Amino acid sequence: MSHPTTDAVLEVEGLTLDLAGDLAQPRLVHDVTFAVPPGASVALIGESGCGKTMTAMAVLGLLPAAVRVGAGSVRLDGRELLGLSPREISAVRGGAVGAVFQDPMSSLDPTMTIGDQIAEPRMLHLGERRAPARERARELLELVGIPDAGRRVSSYPHELSGGMQQRVMIASAIACEPRLLIADEPTTALDVTIQEEILELLDELRAQTGMAVLLVTHDLGVVADVCEQVVVMYAGHVVERAAATDLFAAPRHPYTRALLRSMPGLRAPRTLLDVIPGRVPPPGAIPAGCRFRPRCGFAVGDCTAEPGEDAVGDGHTTRCLRVARGDLDLEVAR
Structure with a gap:
């Protein structure tokens, strides 16, 4: 073998x-x-x-x-x-190691904006402050193809389609x-x-x-x-x-x-x-x-x-x- x-x-x-x-x-x-x-x-x-x-x-x-x-x-x-x-x-x-699972709504926190959810790993693992982490979250949303990323960082998961939710999960996983x-x-x-x-x-x-x-x-x-x-x-x-x-x-x-x-x-x-x-x-x-x-x-x-x-x-x-x-x-x- x-x-x-x-x-x-x-x-x-x-x-x-x-x-x-x-x-x-x-x-x-x-x-x-x-x-x-x-x-x-x-x-x-x-x-x-x-x-x-x-x-x-x-x-x-x-x-x-x-x-x-x-x-x-x-x-x-x-x-x-x-x-x-x-x-x-x-x-x-x-x-x-990042992870993306099959049901984004079960992985995303409905009480947090998507910008904060993407920023959180950078704050936790890299020690980054909230403002630059949120700015990086906006950049990552653009990278994964979410339009109007500057506005979407303040959106909540329920405001997005299933495909966009999965893109958010990918952005968070690669943050x-x-x-x-x-x-x-x-x-x-x-x-x-x-x-x-x-x-x-x-x-x-x-x-x-x-x-x-x-x-x-x-x-x-x-x-x-x-x-x-x-x-x-x-x-x-x-x-x-x-x-x-x-x-x-x-x-x-x-x-x-x-x-x-x-x-x-x-x-x-x-x-x-x-x-x-x-x-x-x-x-x-x-x-x-x-x-x-x-x-x-x-x-x-x-x-x-x-x-x-x-x-x-x-x-x-x-x-x-x-x-x-x-x-x-x-x-x-x-």
Whole structure:
């Protein structure tokens, strides 16, 4: 298995998360490894329940109380984040690492003007006074494409459309010029036209500022447009890692192939989309061996053994016993 590069902004290596409580599940997320190079955009993709957001929350130090880090390492510019005190990880979050979530109205404070909400990270993390921080907030609103920014700094969240609220969230997330931006389903609550605008904005900001981006999404169309590397997750495992061009040209894992076949843009008009049978196993019901086995049309008897992550090309890995043996490409899914 290949390992993260030492010059990466973010290095996640062997991350394992355990769930306690009524739905106790050891290795809920298991042996997750990937890296985000400087200035790059990397996607974490998979269906809901595959562990994408939980992995991102581990990076941000925002895991639910019932989830514990069982093993692994999360490093930002070489600094280990796991094990930091709440004060230390809070200093990282919002400073060196910015975050944008899918529902801006649940993240924005309805009692504060958007100018104050964007200025607050600069005051907290950079020690900037309110007046220059508010002026920078105005500049950031212009940067993210909000018209009449001088007036909008005094607006409240409810006075803005959903698309503008998300732009405010992005402005707040980049207020301290972070090294890494984590965007967790940032366009899910928006209509298609606004989704495209937000994705283009993120890509433009990455090019302008040099920040790295970790995009958490279930939308492969999004990945094709703005990401250079792709990490495919299923039921808490990384099942495939590759450059975006390689992944779309030659997906190797059966789950990745199934995801691509289900994309509307790849099918002829008026044809039914392919559907992956079954569903992602919930906590407490993850099968032994290959976690995708119960839904896989390529599964055979020895898929009850847990596969490792094997290199199948330059920077391309997959977690499938049959791919590792080289006998899968000759088969047709049942």
